[in-house]
Amino acid sequence: MTRMRTLGFGALTGVAAAGAALGVAEPVAAAVGRGSSPVVAVGLAFIDLVPRPIKDFGIETFGQNDKVALLAGVFVILAVFAVVCGVVSLRHRLLGAAGVALFGVAGVVAAVTRPGAGPVASLPALVGAAIGVGVLLFLAPRAAAVVSAQPPAGSPKPEIPAEPTPDDERTSGRADAMRTDEGASGAADAMRTKTPNGVTATSRRRFLSLAGSALVVSAGLGVAGRYLSSLRDVAAERLKLALPAAADPAPPLPAGVDLKLPDLTPFVTPEKDFYRVDTALAVPQLSTDEYRLKIHGRVRSPMTLTYQDLLDRELVERVITLSCVSNEVGGTLAGTARWLGVPLKALLDEVQPEGGADQIVTRSVDGWTCGTPTSVVRDGRDALIVVGMNGKPLPIERGYPVRMLVPGLYGYVSATKWLVDIELTSFSDFDPYWVKRGWKAQAPIKTFSRIDTPRPLANSKAGTVTVAGVAWAQHRGVERVEVRVDGGEWNVATLAPVPSADTWRQWRWDWDATKVAPGQHTLAVRATDRTGATQPEQRAKPFPDGATGWHSVVVTVE
Known part of the structure; x- marks a missing residue:
């Protein structure tokens, strides 16, 4: 005790x-x-x-x-x-x-x-x-x-x-009574x-x-x-902010881009559902009034831009899918949105990178660093310094007021949030945050496919079962998706249209479950990109440059 x-x-x-x-x-x-x-x-x-x-x-x-x-x-x-x-x-x-x-x-x-x-x-x-x-x-x-x-x-x-x-009291003496x-x-x-x-x-x-x-x-x-x-929170500032219209708006989404099936991931990801992976324990609160973007390093004409300077430039709008390198096979660390921003290539053309500056190191306000190949940013893809998402200023947790985005690269080498610094350097001179920790310096997104419906361990009635999901191979595009049952022959799925090769693609395949015996069955999916490369069957963990493998689910046919 x-x-x-x-x-x-x-x-x-x-x-x-x-x-x-x-x-x-x-x-x-x-x-x-x-x-x-x-x-x-x-x-x-x-x-x-x-x-x-x-x-x-x-x-x-x-x-x-x-x-x-x-x-x-x-x-x-x-x-x-x-x-x-x-x-x-x-x-x-x-x-x-x-x-x-x-x-x-x-x-x-x-x-x-x-x-x-x-x-x-x-x-x-x-x-x-x-x-x-x-x-x-x-x-x-x-x-x-x-x-x-x-x-x-x-x-x-x-x-x-x-x-x-009473006897004790009487014998205790008069002194006690006094x-x-x-x-x-x-x-x-x-x-x-x-x-x-x-x-x-x-x-x-x-x-x-x-x-x-x-x-x-x-x-x-x-x-x-x-x-x-x-009181430092910039949420009120963000709500009052009105973004200018894009000089080069994204074209309307093609009809049928979203199959709108139960349990199928929507084509455009709602803000509340967009994944978040970063190292910030406290979300940075960076006001547009104090915002400065410094572009320097191995360049001939360094510059510093305010937030208003960015808004005053010709803005472009694009629909692009982002994906995290930490995404496991079948994982959900990916999302698609309509992004508004300044083309990064135009900024690089102005600062004039010097020879040998093959890496763009970007820094967040909290010090996180990211390294992007200079050649990728200048190869014609829509690499953006982003100020808007889905028609509004960037959400604070997604990088408000400014972030970076490069289609076709995993986020750890392309998607710096709360961006305040762009430095032209070389891969031989600097290792960014995650590269120092063993991840590869260059990481194009791998071809990926996922089954959203039916859910794992779902029960399905014998009959036609709709199998559907999403597939992506950003900046290459998805050419074909195939599904098979219990290791049998592959069946070609129907693909929904997409606005560009920089987004994921919904797909569906109608499975005649009357042709199988009641009980458990395994559905597997694989995708092929427009270069003709099919995602490999062998599973690999995300480290050091992204997961691979076919996604599969087990369902029960009653």
Whole structure:
């Protein structure tokens, strides 16, 4: 029991101290600016330092909720560390305080090493750590006193004097009768103070009150900090923004581009369903008023553009499918939208790249880097500096106010969000973020097909079953999709029309399920692009340049 009491009171001491540190840090971070929240900074540092297999596991396990899972993991680790510090502080107060200070140092290092961060970014972690250490040093001796005053397990309860009898009162002497009311009250108080259980109960209540108050105040400060940070939110600015019409609008979608079948992915992806994969734990809030796009490096005429400069240029609109290299066979990390932006080739023509500048390194406002072959951007495809999506300004989580997009390349080499910097360099001179972590420097999107309906393990009545899905091979285009049942012969599916080779393509095949026996059957799909290349059967994981393999589902025919 003594060990449990020590753990309980020590844990509360540590958690209250950590809560105070984080609670105070949030308003300070709101005042300092982006990227300085200790939890976010530590989480971003974890993303940068963790080995690739762990990253892959996180994406595979949590999908687009990987950031929520990471932040939850940071809080769990912090809570465990705080409990350890609190328990240690009951016997070694300074050692426990040093533990809290150590976490503050980690927050400082994580914050100041973020790209573009200055010394001021250390303030939230420094102030928070100082407050956390102070709270621990204040609570630890009080918690220790409560634990030490507790009677050992199995010890007899203190004796309580029996009520005096009338004879006792008569023989107690006149001196007792002469006690004043004040003296009697003082004696009673003295006796209560000396009673071990009384001391423990009073001290325990006082400690719990202090620790609880610290947690409540910390939570209030945290909420206030989050509110102050929200004042930087550019959502209101985005809603008021009106984009100019495209000088070169996208042509109307061909009739029948969307087969509109139940469970089939729509041709144009709604904003809420568009996938999101990036390293930003806190979505950057970049105002158009402060926006600057710098184009420099190995160029003859570097330039810097404002947001209005981009809007004043001739904008083009194109329907393009994006796909993430992390997409597994049968995965959903792909989407199609109508994008509005400035042709990147036109900007490169103006800055005049020098010979040997074979890589375009783009940087996000949070420091993430991406490398794109210069030749791909200048080969005639619609590489864009994007300002709009589906007729509106870019959603904040999709890169507002400006992002990049290059059809036919996986996002990690082409689709920088919150874009602020374009540098012309070479592949031999610089390795971008994911290339440093083992992914290939050049990554054209592989031919891919997926069955959307019927769903895996679905039950189907004997009869005609519609098998349908999507296939893509951006910038090459899908020429043919085939489906087979239980490893039999391939059947050519009907393809929906598409506006260009830069989008995915819906397909369908009507399966006569009366020709098979009742029970489980396996449907498989493969696609062939317009170069004549058919996607390979053998499955490969996404690392290092995209997954391959035929997608299949098992269904039951009744």
